[in-house]
Amino acid sequence: MPSIVKPVVTHPSLQRNQLGLTLRDYEGSMSTLCAGCGHDSITAAIVRALWEVSIEPHMLAKMSGIGCSSKTPAYFAHGAHGFNSAHGRMPPIATGANAANRELTYIGVSGDGDSLSIGLGHLCHAIRRNVKMVYIIENNGVYGLTKGQFSASADTGSKSKRGEANEMSPIDPVMLALSIGATFVARSFSGDKDQLVPILRAALAHRGFALIDVISPCVTFNDHTGSTKSYLYTRQHELKATEVDFVPPEKEILATIAQNGITSVTMHDGSVVQFKSVPADYDPADRQKATAYLMAQQSKGVIVTGLLFVDESVSDLHEMNRTSHVPLSRIPYENLCPGSAALQELQEDFR
Amino acid sequence: MHDQLHSRVNDFAIKLANVNGTGSASANGLLMQAIFRMGIPVSGKNLFPSNIQGLPTWYEIRVNKDGHTARALDYDLMVAMNAQTYARDIGEVRSGGYVLYDSSWPLDRALYREDVNFLPVPLAQMCNEHFKDPRERTLMKNIAYAGSLVATLDIDMPLVEQLLDERFAGKKALRESNRRALRLGYDYAKQQFECPLNFHLEKMDANGDKILIDGNTATALGCIYAGATVAAWYPITPATSVMDAFKQFCEKYRRDPETAENNYVILQAEDELAAIGMVIGASWNGARAFTSTAGPGISLMNELLGLAYYTEIPAVVIDVQRVGPSTGMPTRTQQADLIECAYASHGDTKHILLFPANPAECFEFAIRSFDLAERFQTPVIMLSDLDIGMNDWVVPGLAWDDSYRPDRGRVLGPTELEQLTRYNRYSGEDEDHVAPRTLPGVDPRGAYVARGSGHNKFGGYTETPSEYQEVMDRLARKQKAAANFVPLPEIDRRSEARFGVITIGGCEPAVLEALDLLADRDIPADYMRVRGFPFHKSVEAFLYEHEFCFVVEQNRDAQLRSLLILETCVPKDRVRSVLVYGGFPLSARHVVDGIMHQLEK
Ligand SMILES: Cc1ncc(C[n+]2csc(CCOP(=O)(O)OP(=O)(O)O)c2C)c(N)n1
Numbered sequence: 001m002p003s004i005v006k007p008v009v010t011h012p013s014l015q016r017n018q019l020g021l022t023l024r025d026y027e028g029s030m031s032t033l034c035a036g037c038g039h040d041s042i043t044a045a046i047v048r049a050l051w052e053v054s055i056e057p058h059m060l061a062k063m064s065g066i067g068c069s070s071k072t073p074a075y076f077a078h079g080a081h082g083f084n085s086a087h088g089r090m091p092p093i094a095t096g097a098n099a100a101n102r103e104l105t106y107i108g109v110s111g112d113g114d115s116l117s118i119g120l121g122h123l124c125h126a127i128r129r130n131v132k133m134v135y136i137i138e139n140n141g142v143y144g145l146t147k148g149q150f151s152a153s154a155d156t157g158s159k160s161k162r163g164e165a166n167e168m169s170p171i172d173p174v175m176l177a178l179s180i181g182a183t184f185v186a187r188s189f190s191g192d193k194d195q196l197v198p199i200l201r202a203a204l205a206h207r208g209f210a211l212i213d214v215i216s217p218c219v220t221f222n223d224h225t226g227s228t229k230s231y232l233y234t235r236q237h238e239l240k241a242t243e244v245d246f247v248p249p250e251k252e253i254l255a256t257i258a259q260n261g262i263t264s265v266t267m268h269d270g271s272v273v274q275f276k277s278v279p280a281d282y283d284p285a286d287r288q289k290a291t292a293y294l295m296a297q298q299s300k301g302v303i304v305t306g307l308l309f310v311d312e313s314v315s316d317l318h319e320m321n322r323t324s325h326v327p328l329s330r331i332p333y334e335n336l337c338p339g340s341a342a343l344q345e346l347q348e349d350f351r
Numbered sequence: 352m353h354d355q356l357h358s359r360v361n362d363f364a365i366k367l368a369n370v371n372g373t374g375s376a377s378a379n380g381l382l383m384q385a386i387f388r389m390g391i392p393v394s395g396k397n398l399f400p401s402n403i404q405g406l407p408t409w410y411e412i413r414v415n416k417d418g419h420t421a422r423a424l425d426y427d428l429m430v431a432m433n434a435q436t437y438a439r440d441i442g443e444v445r446s447g448g449y450v451l452y453d454s455s456w457p458l459d460r461a462l463y464r465e466d467v468n469f470l471p472v473p474l475a476q477m478c479n480e481h482f483k484d485p486r487e488r489t490l491m492k493n494i495a496y497a498g499s500l501v502a503t504l505d506i507d508m509p510l511v512e513q514l515l516d517e518r519f520a521g522k523k524a525l526r527e528s529n530r531r532a533l534r535l536g537y538d539y540a541k542q543q544f545e546c547p548l549n550f551h552l553e554k555m556d557a558n559g560d561k562i563l564i565d566g567n568t569a570t571a572l573g574c575i576y577a578g579a580t581v582a583a584w585y586p587i588t589p590a591t592s593v594m595d596a597f598k599q600f601c602e603k604y605r606r607d608p609e610t611a612e613n614n615y616v617i618l619q620a621e622d623e624l625a626a627i628g629m630v631i632g633a634s635w636n637g638a639r640a641f642t643s644t645a646g647p648g649i650s651l652m653n654e655l656l657g658l659a660y661y662t663e664i665p666a667v668v669i670d671v672q673r674v675g676p677s678t679g680m681p682t683r684t685q686q687a688d689l690i691e692c693a694y695a696s697h698g699d700t701k702h703i704l705l706f707p708a709n710p711a712e713c714f715e716f717a718i719r720s721f722d723l724a725e726r727f728q729t730p731v732i733m734l735s736d737l738d739i740g741m742n743d744w745v746v747p748g749l750a751w752d753d754s755y756r757p758d759r760g761r762v763l764g765p766t767e768l769e770q771l772t773r774y775n776r777y778s779g780e781d782e783d784h785v786a787p788r789t790l791p792g793v794d795p796r797g798a799y800v801a802r803g804s805g806h807n808k809f810g811g812y813t814e815t816p817s818e819y820q821e822v823m824d825r826l827a828r829k830q831k832a833a834a835n836f837v838p839l840p841e842i843d844r845r846s847e848a849r850f851g852v853i854t855i856g857g858c859e860p861a862v863l864e865a866l867d868l869l870a871d872r873d874i875p876a877d878y879m880r881v882r883g884f885p886f887h888k889s890v891e892a893f894l895y896e897h898e899f900c901f902v903v904e905q906n907r908d909a910q911l912r913s914l915l916i917l918e919t920c921v922p923k924d925r926v927r928s929v930l931v932y933g934g935f936p937l938s939a940r941h942v943v944d945g946i947m948h949q950l951e952k
Pocket residue numbers: 066067068069070087110111112113114115138140142143144145146151
């Protein structure tokens with residue numbers, strides 16, 4: 001599978017963002033995924049969100065594990081460093097990267113196999129550390145890259161392409177994350193860019209670890225009746241908990257939040273995300289209620305999408321550690337080495 | 352019998368048999384430090400169980416005016432404080448030696464030995480009389496036996512009292528109890544026994560600029576001086592104290608006095624897979640990062656060590672070796688991770704290894720590990736072990752050259768990128784076959800995707816055989832080039848040597864002493880201690896210089912010998928083995944016996 005370099009053709013009508021960049025500036029090399037793969041739609045939403053928030057491409061770090069989903073960082077933001085690492089190990093690698101340089105924006109792309117089986121422990125601990133990053137699970141219920149085995153998110157009763165039924169209960173990343181103190185939990189659907197782009201923008205503005213579970217049908221191994229991760233199933237059973245409407249900081253004053261049923265949440269960076277609650281009393285700031293609501297919907301087979309939970313009051317890894325504001329990777333050596341006099345003095349303790 | 356021990360000054364060994372968790376470490380450390388301050392060459396070996404409380408634990412102190420401080424196997428004096436192990440401990444004393452025991456309870460007649468002198472001291476009884484708190488009574492028994500040793504061995508009493516004052520500065524009550532207990536034991540011994548014994552101590556001046564330090568503390572200090580800012584780890588004996596010390600030093604040296612902000616991050620990872628992942632992520636992002644672990648952790652790190660090797664990302668790993676496989680004997684020492692580390696991971700991988708022999712080298716090599724890792728953009732593993740890492744060693748004071756600057760290797764910034772028509776991650780190799788890297792967050796022209804999947808010299812994805820091999824061949828050349836940068840072997844040639852003795856790491860003192868003992872028997876041998884991998888060409892030359900060589904190491908499978916045979920052209924039959932791997936530090940007698948046995952065959 002060679003990687004294909006896209007010809008850079010700039011259409012004069014392409015809109016420019018605050019940095020004067022066009023959407024093309026946030027694209028990467030040509031995807032080598034199957035035509036129609038949900039992961040490609042998510043890539044397109046990421047490109048859009050990054051362009052909209054006007055991030056400098058090189059101030060972004062793209063992290064991933066291994067899988068079809070984990071290949072996608074190559075397909076967006078060609079001006080950013082990327083790390084397509086090892087199966088399931090992206091969370092610790094991203095944690096270390098973040099520890100070294102708190103100034104970059106980290107966006108991790110993973111799969112349900114990558115995150116819910118081999119890397120499940122790592123994911124949980126990255127959540128607990130509240131590492132400031134966007135963490136996307138491109139969830140198709142199967143191992144795409146190794147040709148269609150069930151993943152841990154496959155619903156009980158769903159059938160594989162070979163017709164075998166899954167009898168084990170699934171791991172739902174949303175419920176898991178809520179139970180271990182995640183500070184930002186959202187779910188969306190690869191086919192719903194209108195919802196996904198604002199969720200991504202909200203996640204990019206979040207103070208800590210932002211988990212987005214994106215149902216992303218695998219057209220080759222899991223898009224058939226019986227699979228709850230198929231396009232058809234998701235379209236028919238999706239229920240939006242909150243409609244996210246992201247308002248960039250500079251427009252903040254213009255947003256009159258007077259409408260009924262709207263909850264606005266101020267993100268750590270000052271920007272405001274608005275939620276239009278479908279059930280009038282849905283409160284994305286109440287972990288207990290959100291969990292109860294999601295469980296109730298789940299028992300009815302309804303996939304709730306939207307920004308499901310957010311808490312901007314929790315410190316991220318560096319705040320907990322009281323790390324220097326200057327990224328550790330940039331602190332001059334002179335400020336790190338105690339020098340010969342200190343060494344002499346210290347050694348008096350060893351005599 | 353007794354005259355065997357006729358007045359020996361500064362040349363004897365004592366062993367202290369205790370129960371784990373009763374606070375004996377403090378008393379034993381006190382004795383060791385006092386002897387060190389008396390300027391006498393000394394070593395202390397802690398032989399402890401994998402247990403928190405209750406199992407037997409031993410501490411051995413050897414003093415030797417000639418500087419031979421490897422573990423001794425003959426004990427002149429046993430301090431028997433553990434009734435469970437009386438039989439074994441009393442049995443280990445050399446004929447004519449002494450047993451100091453707690454005579455608060457009578458010793459079973461069956462345990463008496465005709466050829467050994469018993470020094471009964473009613474330690475428990477005395478402490479019960481003088482201390483009220485049950486905990487204090489137990490603790491002070493230890494200080495009381497230390498007092499008796501001060502008298503019998505002629506340790507400088509004012510010096511010991513001064514050490515107590517230093518230890519308990521600001522804790523008056525504790526200082527007073529300790530002083531009192533010390534006196535109890537001291538006075539009792541003075542009154543009851545002929546002091547000093549015929550082997551005892553006299554002040555010397557051998558420790559001038561020296562320090563008493565364990566390898567893990569020295570390693571942590573090296574990481575501080577190297578400028579490491581990110582550390583990730585998962586607790587494991589005997590590596591835990593590396594991170595404990597690193598944390599302490601960070602709190603001391605890395606906290607901005609004005610802002611109270613920390614110039615470091617220490618991550619206690621969820622496992623060693625994560626710990627090495629964090630190190631790789633941080634190093635990829637331009638920080639100096641390291642992890643410390645033991646063999647089981649290295650096993651888990653194998654996957655990502657291969658990733659770092661292939662993506663060419665620096666990583667520093669400190670492996671404080673212990674007895675394996677599996678949990679093995681976690682509190683016992685071994686050198687059995689050599690092969691595991693040399694080729695850690697799947698696929699064609701080879702790593703740079705450094706082998707310190709003592710805490711002073713732990714400090715120096717820790718710093719070199721970072722320089723090599725960044726220069727060669729690859730993992731570097733420093734292999735220490737439990738004996739070096741957790742025991743206190745007398746080593747030359749650590750020196751620091753303030754003009755030192757880290758070797759960050761080839762890293763391109765905006766100015767250099769400006770001059771390139773296009774940056775390709777794995778192209779543009781220098782004479783050491785290193786291609787320049789770029790760091791995230793610096794310049795979009797330096798952007799690339801690091802990937803463990805097949806890549807060509809441009810950094811692009813590939814499954815084309817020739818493109819894949821081209822990169823792999825360069826990696827092999829790069830690893831070879833590192834042979835000229837790792838610490839050179841230490842070689843000591845003796846005239847008319849018939850053969851060579853090769854060793855590694857903490858075996859050094861025992862092997863050097865053994866070579867002296869062999870020379871006394873008119874069997875001179877040349878010495879080489881390997882300090883780095885890949886092997887410098889002088890290692891192979893040494894092998895060829897000798898008709899045959901012995902390789903002395905602490906593992907069952909002759910791992911250093913295997914590496915020498917694999918990585919040089921020397922014929923197998925010219926390299927013989929002396930292997931001691933039961934878990935206790937090596938002693939010269941093991942080496943002499945091992946060599947003599949084969950020479951006599
Ligand atoms: C240690 C290890 N074990 C197994 C594999 C093989 N493998 C590659 S991708 C994958 C599953 C990917 O599934 P998922 O994360 O759901 O990604 P998808 O392809 O479905 O997007 C597996 C098992 C591997 N690369 N590494």
